[in-house]
Amino acid sequence: MRMSNMFSRTLREAPSGADCKGYEYLLRAGYIKQLGTGIFSLLPLGFRSITKIQNIVREEMNRIGGQEILMPVVNPADIWKETGRYYSIDKEMARFEDRCGRDMVLAMTHEEAVTDLARGEIDSYKRLPLMVYQIQTKFRDDPRPRAGLIRVREFTMKDSYSFDRDQAGLEKIYAAHYNTYFRIFSRCGLPCIAVASDTGMMGGKVAHEYMYLTPIGEDTIITCDKCGYTANRQVATFKKECRKQEMKAIEKIETPHASTIDDLASFLGISPEETCKAVFMVGSFVNDRTGEEHDKLIVALIRGDLEVEEAKLQHAAKANDIRPAHTEEILECGMVPGFASPIGAKTEKFITIVDDSVAYSNNLVAGANEEGFHFLNTNFGRDFQGEVADIASARGGYSCPVCGAPLTSSKGVEIGNIFQLGTKYSDAMNCFFQDEDGRQKPVIMGCYGIGIGRLLACLAEEYNDDSGLKLPIVVAPYQVHLVSLVKDTAIAEKIYQELEDAGIEVLYDDRKESAGVKFADADIIGVPIRITLGNRSLKDGNVEVKLRGTGEVTHYSIDGLKDQILEEIRKEEKKIADNIVEKNL
RNA sequence: CGGAUAAUAGCGCAGGGGUUAGCGUACAAGUCUGGGGGACUUGGGGUCGGCGGUUCAAAUCCGCCUUAUCCGACCA
Known part of the structure; x- marks a missing residue:
C-alpha cells in the first residue's frame, strides 16, 4: 500500500472526547472514525487489523469443529416472542x-x-453434537456507550452455538471453548483471565467471562492471589463470619436522628456488624408469554457493614430488572426509610430477600418503622421472614470463599464469554431430537461470544506508548x-516491489x-x-530496520534484504506464538 | 433515563450585541530544506448545529429542538 494513496490520514491532535490512550491513537492513526454515539466506521487500517483478528478466531473455531454460518441481523419478532425475550428485553433491542x-x-x-435453524436440522441423536458460529454485526442500544470501541452500540461479534444430546456433551464443547478462547486471545497477544460470571439475560447456569485487566475497565473482578479464585463481582462470594448468640427478647428503643447505619452504630456504641440494614429496590417482573409487566417492591436485608450486590439481588428476587425505590413506594408498604425493617410492615405487598449474613446472625439492631426508633435483638425467623440468599457485594480485603486469604479487587473489560445454556431455548422453541430410546428430548445448548472490535480496542490499550500504537505483528495492519x-x-520502489512479491504486507511511505x-x-x-x-545508511549500501515494539535498530544490506525481513517477521510472530496460552477447565 | 458541559474551517481552539469571524494545524501552489511533526511566500475553505424570539443590529442575549461528551443509573 502506498501511503500517497491511502484513504485515511493521521491527526495531529485527538478529537475531543478521546479519553483513553488506545482510543485516542486508533482515531489519530486513522484506524476508526466515529459516526454517532457508539457507532464507528472501520477505516482501511482498522479493517485490516479486524480482519486479522477474525481470521485467528476462524482458525481456532474451526479447530474445535465449528462450522461458519451467517445469520440475518434483521429477525422477525415471532421467534423472539417464542422465547419471551421480545418482552423481557427492554429498550436495548431495536425494533x-x-x-x-x-x-x-x-x-x-x-x-x-x-435455534430456529437447529430445530429444522436436528431430528436425531445421530446428528449431534454440532457447533456453528458466525462473525457478524450486532446492534445493542446501550444506554451509555463510552471509551471508543470498548463499549459501543453497533459491533462485530463472533458468536458460536453448540448442540448436544446430553450435559456431558455440552461440558465437553464448553471446555473446548474455554481453552480455545485462551488460545485466541493469546494468539492476538492480549493477556486475559477467565472469571466465573453472571448468566444475566442469557439464562443458563454455568458461565465464564474473559477479562482483560485494565483500570479503564468497567467490570469489577474479585480475585484471590493465593488460591486463584476469580469471579466477576456480580457473582463473587466471600466468607462471612456471623455472630451466633442466644436469642434475646426484642426491645424497642429511641434512636433520634440515627437514620444511617453509621449514625446508628455510633449512637448505640456498637459496630455496624451488629445492625441489619434494609435496602429498597423495585423489581420489574415480566410475563414471558404475554409480555405483561408489573412492579413490586423488594426489601433486601443485609448486615450493616455489607453492601447489596444488585445483580445477585435481581436473581434472588427473580426480577427482570431492578431499580432503586422511591420514598413513596416504601411508605406505601408501611415502612419508614431510615428506620425501616419488615417488622410490622405490610409484608404481603413486597418481597423480602434476606442475606445470609442476617439470617445466620442473632440479635441485630433493625428499624422499628417509626421515625426515631429501632428494635434491639431482632432475629430472622422469629421476628421477620424472607427468602435467604447471598446478595452481598464482595470487596477487596474480604476473605476468599475457598481459602480465606484476602481478596483483591481489580477492573477489567469483558472481551468474551461462554455460557452453558442448557434447554432454555430448545424448550421454548421446540428444538427436540429423537434419542436412541425413541424419546423426544430437548437439545442441550451452549453459546459463546467474542467482541471483535472490543478486542482491538483492548489491544490498542495494551500496546501503545507516547508515540502511538505498537500492535503485535499478528494483528497490526x-x-x-x-x-x-x-x-x-x-x-525504494525496487525494495517495495521485492517485498510485495515475497508476500510481505508493506505500507510504503x-x-x-x-x-x-x-x-x-x-x-x-x-x-x-x-x-x-x-542517505545515512544508504551510502554503505544498507537500510535501517527498526522494531516498533522494542525500538531495536539493525542495519541490513540491500542485497538479500527480503530474506532478512522475512526472518524479522518470523521473529516477531514467534514472540506471540511462544506465548500461546492453553488452559483446561 | 437523571445531572453537568458543549456545538464556530478536516482536527484542535479563540472571539462573546456593531465593518469583510479569527488563530494553530491540515489542505493547494511556489521557493528553499532533506534522519524526528522544517522555513518562507501566496491562496482556497465557514448558511458560527437547527428553528423561533428579543433588537435598528445576533456567532454573541433568550426559548425550544437536535447532536455530542463526561458523571451517574444501566450494560448479554
Missing part, C-alpha cells in the same frame, strides 16, 4: 415494523435464530513500514513529506517493522 406492519427486530444476539527519505525513489512527518506517522500507526531508506 421496527416492516411495510406490512409485521414486528421486526435487529437481532442483538442469535439464540433465537440459531501491515507487517512492514517502508519509509523512503531520499529523493531518488528508484531504490512514498509521500513527499519531511522525515519527521514520516517517522511520526509511522510511530502512531505502529507497524511493527520499519525499514528506513536514507
Whole structure:
C-alpha cells in the first residue's frame, strides 16, 4: 500500500472526547472514525487489523469443529416472542415494523435464530453434537456507550452455538471453548483471565467471562492471589463470619436522628456488624408469554457493614430488572426509610430477600418503622421472614470463599464469554431430537461470544506508548513500514516491489513529506517493522530496520534484504506464538 | 433515563450585541530544506448545529429542538 494513496490520514491532535490512550491513537492513526454515539466506521487500517483478528478466531473455531454460518441481523419478532425475550428485553433491542406492519427486530444476539435453524436440522441423536458460529454485526442500544470501541452500540461479534444430546456433551464443547478462547486471545497477544460470571439475560447456569485487566475497565473482578479464585463481582462470594448468640427478647428503643447505619452504630456504641440494614429496590417482573409487566417492591436485608450486590439481588428476587425505590413506594408498604425493617410492615405487598449474613446472625439492631426508633435483638425467623440468599457485594480485603486469604479487587473489560445454556431455548422453541430410546428430548445448548472490535480496542490499550500504537505483528495492519527519505525513489520502489512479491504486507511511505512527518506517522500507526531508506545508511549500501515494539535498530544490506525481513517477521510472530496460552477447565 | 458541559474551517481552539469571524494545524501552489511533526511566500475553505424570539443590529442575549461528551443509573 502506498501511503500517497491511502484513504485515511493521521491527526495531529485527538478529537475531543478521546479519553483513553488506545482510543485516542486508533482515531489519530486513522484506524476508526466515529459516526454517532457508539457507532464507528472501520477505516482501511482498522479493517485490516479486524480482519486479522477474525481470521485467528476462524482458525481456532474451526479447530474445535465449528462450522461458519451467517445469520440475518434483521429477525422477525415471532421467534423472539417464542422465547419471551421480545418482552423481557427492554429498550436495548431495536425494533421496527416492516411495510406490512409485521414486528421486526435487529437481532442483538442469535439464540433465537440459531435455534430456529437447529430445530429444522436436528431430528436425531445421530446428528449431534454440532457447533456453528458466525462473525457478524450486532446492534445493542446501550444506554451509555463510552471509551471508543470498548463499549459501543453497533459491533462485530463472533458468536458460536453448540448442540448436544446430553450435559456431558455440552461440558465437553464448553471446555473446548474455554481453552480455545485462551488460545485466541493469546494468539492476538492480549493477556486475559477467565472469571466465573453472571448468566444475566442469557439464562443458563454455568458461565465464564474473559477479562482483560485494565483500570479503564468497567467490570469489577474479585480475585484471590493465593488460591486463584476469580469471579466477576456480580457473582463473587466471600466468607462471612456471623455472630451466633442466644436469642434475646426484642426491645424497642429511641434512636433520634440515627437514620444511617453509621449514625446508628455510633449512637448505640456498637459496630455496624451488629445492625441489619434494609435496602429498597423495585423489581420489574415480566410475563414471558404475554409480555405483561408489573412492579413490586423488594426489601433486601443485609448486615450493616455489607453492601447489596444488585445483580445477585435481581436473581434472588427473580426480577427482570431492578431499580432503586422511591420514598413513596416504601411508605406505601408501611415502612419508614431510615428506620425501616419488615417488622410490622405490610409484608404481603413486597418481597423480602434476606442475606445470609442476617439470617445466620442473632440479635441485630433493625428499624422499628417509626421515625426515631429501632428494635434491639431482632432475629430472622422469629421476628421477620424472607427468602435467604447471598446478595452481598464482595470487596477487596474480604476473605476468599475457598481459602480465606484476602481478596483483591481489580477492573477489567469483558472481551468474551461462554455460557452453558442448557434447554432454555430448545424448550421454548421446540428444538427436540429423537434419542436412541425413541424419546423426544430437548437439545442441550451452549453459546459463546467474542467482541471483535472490543478486542482491538483492548489491544490498542495494551500496546501503545507516547508515540502511538505498537500492535503485535499478528494483528497490526501491515507487517512492514517502508519509509523512503531520499529523493531518488528508484531504490525504494525496487525494495517495495521485492517485498510485495515475497508476500510481505508493506505500507510504503512514498509521500513527499519531511522525515519527521514520516517517522511520526509511522510511530502512531505502529507497524511493527520499519525499514528506513536514507542517505545515512544508504551510502554503505544498507537500510535501517527498526522494531516498533522494542525500538531495536539493525542495519541490513540491500542485497538479500527480503530474506532478512522475512526472518524479522518470523521473529516477531514467534514472540506471540511462544506465548500461546492453553488452559483446561 | 437523571445531572453537568458543549456545538464556530478536516482536527484542535479563540472571539462573546456593531465593518469583510479569527488563530494553530491540515489542505493547494511556489521557493528553499532533506534522519524526528522544517522555513518562507501566496491562496482556497465557514448558511458560527437547527428553528423561533428579543433588537435598528445576533456567532454573541433568550426559548425550544437536535447532536455530542463526561458523571451517574444501566450494560448479554
